[in-house]
């Protein structure tokens with residue numbers, strides 16, 4: 001079986017490298033030729049721990065290659081993993097333009113049986129649209145199947161998530177498609193869960209929305225904690241001890257961001273509403289999440305009163321640690337709001353500065369890009385912790401205090417223990433804790 005991976009972004013590149021590492025013959029393709037040129041030379045264009053080594057290992061082995069010719073990749077593959085982006089449209093629904101475009105291209109280049117595997121996160125019933133597109137545009141009489149195999153990797157631990165997954169969901173409607181996917185994932189046979197295609201598609205959106213709901217839930221509880229003597233860290237711990245609840249995704253803070261949760265919650269809302277279902281529960285999850293920026297800005301103002309001309313060190317810009325991805329990162333909204341208040345910002349992140357610079361270009365007098373967290377803290381009136389990078393958790397706070405104009409920390413991720421930080425002489429504000 002020859003496998004083609006279409007779209008080599010965060011998911012596609014890991015998929016291509018991961019499938020090659022399992023021993024398959026893989027070609028990755030992308031419309032951005034720069035990504036293909038880099039990947040062919042063993043260079044990972046994104047920051048993803050461990051991916052570079054695995055890419056180079058498999059390029060050397062000879063069963064992984066990259067090619068910017070989509071048509072050629074389609075013609076030379078038996079199985080096509082579609083990993084293109086499915087961004088949010090203005091009305092909240094998923095933009096399926098790229099999936100449609102790829103489906104049409106597969107149809108027009110159908111030179112034998114193909115198994116088309118949806119790996120991108122797609123709305124339930126997308127497979128019916130892919131099949132319709134295939135039927136409308138296909139060249140000749142060759143047959144095909146569509147299957148769903150949603151991806152659950154997390155940026156920052158994508159390689160281990162792909163190579164050691166909790167589960168592999170496979171949605172199929174033919175024995176042939178099922179057998180091909182079982183062969184591809186032979187190594188993981190105990191982790192495979194087979195369903196029909198609509199079910200597999202929905203598992204992905206239902207899972208992401210559920211996790212987002214847990215985050216908004218604990219953030220709502222953290223607001224309650226702030227008005228009482230309860231401490232959200234201990235509330236979350238106490239809740240998590242119940243195995244029905246589990247301790248993950250109960251960290252109160254600035255809410256979820258990234259390229260998946262915000263858009264997937266909204267896409268599920270739109271899917272449900274289009275089918276006449278009341279989706280208020282998930283709308284509220286989104287609303288609570290969006291309100292986290294307001295809550296944080298309020299804390300900054302409560303600590304500093306007037307923000308105009310104050311120097312604020314914003315530490316952590318990626319939407320979460322161990323990635324350079326800033327899509328829907330809380331830092332973006334926070335920076336925008338602080339600029340509206342005419343604050344002066346020194347921004348630092350271990351990996352995401354390049355991406356943030358594309359949104360907030362260098363050269364504006366009110367923005368300084370610091371080369372280290374300590375440089376960002378020089379002369380700062382407050383330190384704002386926005387992403388919980390290990391490097392930031394391990395800052396030498398004594399040194400930080402000496403560098404700052406005012407020893408004030410506003411910790412949006414509950415990185416530090418309040419007692420420890422206050423003992424060092426900081427004024428300390430965090431989320432849902434005194």
Ligand SMILES: NC(=O)c1ccc[n+]([C@@H]2O[C@H](COP(=O)([O-])OP(=O)(O)OC[C@H]3O[C@@H](n4cnc5c(N)ncnc54)[C@H](O)[C@@H]3O)[C@@H](O)[C@H]2O)c1
Nearest residue numbers: 007008009010011012030031084085086098120121151155
């Ligand atoms: N990023 C994640 O953590 C994650 C996790 C699970 C699922 N997903 C889902 O996987 C999908 C991809 O996400 P991503 O983060 O990798 O997106 P991405 O934007 O990083 O990558 C998508 C890639 O597809 C390419 N592409 C688009 N149209 C193409 C075409 N016609 N031909 C060739 N290449 C094309 C783009 O150039 C881009 O490189 C989305 O549906 C997303 O929701 C993402």
